[in-house]
Amino acid sequence: MPVNPAPRAYQIVLQAIEEDLRTEKLSVGDQLPGERALAEQHGISRASVRDAIRILDVMGIIKTSTGSGPNSGAVIVSNPSAGISQALRLHLAAKGINVREIVESRILLETWAAQMNPRDPIHAQQVIDRTAVLIMRMDDAQLSREAFHRIDAEFHVLLASMAGNAVVESMMESLRNSISDYVAASIPDDESWQPIVRVLRRQHKAIHHAFATNQRERAAQLLEEHINWFYSQTR
Amino acid sequence: MPVNPAPRAYQIVLQAIEEDLRTEKLSVGDQLPGERALAEQHGISRASVRDAIRILDVMGIIKTSTGSGPNSGAVIVSNPSAGISQALRLHLAAKGINVREIVESRILLETWAAQMNPRDPIHAQQVIDRTAVLIMRMDDAQLSREAFHRIDAEFHVLLASMAGNAVVESMMESLRNSISDYVAASIPDDESWQPIVRVLRRQHKAIHHAFATNQRERAAQLLEEHINWFYSQTR
CATH class of the missing domain: 1.20.120.530 (GntR ligand-binding domain-like)
Known part of the structure; x- marks a missing residue:
């Protein structure tokens, strides 16, 4: 059984976000682009984008919230x-x-x-x-x-x-x-x-x-x- | 748009695996139980189990491989x-x-x-x-x-x-x-x-x-x- 059918596609997103943070295209307090935008930008599936978002969440880089208001989605926090x-x-x-x-x-x-x-x-x-x-x-x-x-x-x-x-x-x-x-x-x-x-x-x-x-x-x-x-x- | 529709269901698996490692029910070199078994054991979706597996992979706790042989799947490695x-x-x-x-x-x-x-x-x-x-x-x-x-x-x-x-x-x-x-x-x-x-x-x-x-x-x-x-x- 393949445990990891699309190995490391999420790494593309992690690397791109790291680069955006380093060059200050993204900073603490900013909203992360939406799933669809990230998927299109990097030419990967939305499922892989979702993997990257979960990893960023666990690592304390973003805080995610549910809902559909203007403040929903993922915000950069950096809680090392x-x-x-x-x-x-x-x-x-x-x-x-x-x-x-x-x-x-x-x-x-x-x-x-x-x-x-x-x-x-x-x-x-x-x-x-x-x-x-x-x-x-x-x-x-x-x-x-x-x-x-x-x-x-x-x-x-x-x-x-x-x-x-x-x-x-x-x-x-x-x-x-x-x-x-x-x-x-x-x-x-x-x-x-x-x-x-x-x-x-x-x-x-x-x-x-x-x-x-x-x-x-x-x-x-x-x-x-x-x-x-x-x-x-x-x- | 809800970025995280089932927030932190994967945390249940992470915590259970941490506990199994601590009590040596799981050790380096062991195979991680399959997706289906973990999902049933913890009463969560296979998608959430897959999230946990990807997080463990990124954190260097397991090494995943594709394929269907006896050595496929996720193996505990601990590469801090x-x-x-x-x-x-x-x-x-x-x-x-x-x-x-x-x-x-x-x-x-x-x-x-x-x-x-x-x-x-x-x-x-x-x-x-x-x-x-x-x-x-x-x-x-x-x-x-x-x-x-x-x-x-x-x-x-x-x-x-x-x-x-x-x-x-x-x-x-x-x-x-x-x-x-x-x-x-x-x-x-x-x-x-x-x-x-x-x-x-x-x-x-x-x-x-x-x-x-x-x-x-x-x-x-x-x-x-x-x-x-x-x-x-x-x-």
Whole structure:
């Protein structure tokens, strides 16, 4: 049975859209041309165009909506972490990537970002302020574990954003998202979670203090210890 | 016009396959169940199953083949760099991420990989041997610029693979691929290219020598200088 009767016709559309994005014929917020227009333009079937649109959707390049109003159809969004996370998650599951590699990569990106001189001091100050709020929210004893993990991820991604490198930030966000389920599943119950969360809170505060007082090397070192310690608890 | 008439039915299949991979009901080398079986199992249309299969294909989770023999159909492969490259390329194009961020990220990943102790000494020796062959091929005066860039990219990705971290390798490959067209376009003619390529050949040989003699810090330093120098020539 041929699983893929028209192999890779959709690749033509993916390549053309990549080119249009690169040359800014298409930008974030623009509507993608309709299925029929794309099919005619590239001389391929509408079914192949639909494949390309689904792939762009999964990769976080577009957001599709149903309906027939003026705002229906596919809009360019570029949400890198959604798409890259999905690929990373699947490869992690398939054992093409293991948790060690993800932890190693997180440490690499986060400690690098901590040691960089912030590109934009105003943004850096905003990060300090916003992460202080996140620390307060993570102190709430009523907070669910799921909510804690979400705020925790936001805390790390925000700190990594200080360096002002969108590539590093996207990679960091994807890595963080790709393992959250494994992490959640690896701590079996609330009783095991309580002593862990106390240490995490203390570590977060020390990391925040190092950033706020501009002790960059110290912040990098605390981040590395924090990431390694946490994964040692989840295995 | 509804672009996505059955939104995200394919997500059911993606999630189920991720779960089967995680619990090792499916492993690399296994055949994916047929379209009909997956459709019945999840109560969705065969068209939605086909969407999921195409997405898995683009993400490098499966390899599909046409035909009707016993080996036709989709086989689990887990080739992370293929899938992540595609997502990163599109987002780099969409976000208009600047060359500085890409150069910075390349230096981060490549110098890190250079300084790591190779996880697998046999693979490390293979990389030394294969990159020696690539250096010889890049010495060919008849080589087109396009072919040079392709071999050059392979050289850098191979060296980065020594560290044995598939996440870093995939990101490196994506970054390298994502900018090759910009690089090619930024050197206007063969006359400007000739003096550049002579320096690149010399730098590649010095980098290779540092790896081959296990001077890891030196290799990292030479890589950083090489990457920075090349981009200074292309702007």
